[in-house]
Amino acid sequence: MSELVLENVTLRFGGLLALDNVSFSVAPGSLHALIGPNGAGKSSCFNVISGLYRPTSGAVRLGDKNLLQLRPHQVARLGIGRAFQNTALSQHSTVLDNVLLGRHALTKGGFIACGLRLTRREEQRHATRAKEICDFLGITAMVDQPLGALPYGVAKRVDIARALAVEPSLLLLDEPAAGMNTEETADLAGTIGQIRTDLGIAILLVEHDMDLVMGIADQVTVLDFGRVIADGTPTEVQTNADVIKAYLGVSA
Incomplete structure (x- = not known):
């Protein structure tokens, strides 16, 4: 298993800045959450990692492999699996x-x-x-x-x-709890934990359910308007003034 590293990733769509100098890493075997308000750049970040988008600048590596040189199926073959927010199933x-x-x-x-x-x-x-x-x-x-x-x-x-x-050695989960009730979400949390511990797979999780995120993540990266505004443990992120203001909805 190798570390996933995003380094100074910037993504533009014409005049829209979707990702602004984004840097973070996902350690082997860890459970890393990527959170932020709607439109913060989370899905764009997943699409860059998966090879669906090519960033304007920056680097994305899995170990010594440059993911930006690969097509999506080649990224998958390297060991990155992705479950989508809206299931693209038959x-x-x-x-x-x-x-x-x-x-x-x-x-x-x-x-x-x-x-x-x-x-x-x-x-x-x-x-x-x-x-x-x-x-x-x-x-x-x-x-x-x-x-x-x-x-x-x-x-x-x-x-x-x-x-x-x-x-995969790294699993990208895009809002897996969306549309689930409390019981289903709790069951899902157990499943995610099993994937990590029993299979030894690192997980990068995008999720809006903060109870789920804070209960299972080792590390949390917070995006707002395409920028990283915080990166740390769940406790550090929950007490970060910028995060409270931008995402958790409580006055700092």
């Missing part, structure tokens, strides 16, 4: 088929692209691993069901399972 496909889509980065031509060229043994190997991931996330009983027939909370787990199917 509602008509089964849970297992959705998770198997996450394995495509591990095949030479892409799982779908090589299609029939996959050997029977390779197909079985990918399916077995996908089922193991589903079992880890507690969705084994649903593997043969179409995703569209399942509750929202299960769909979020399937999206996480698909991200884990890349066999």
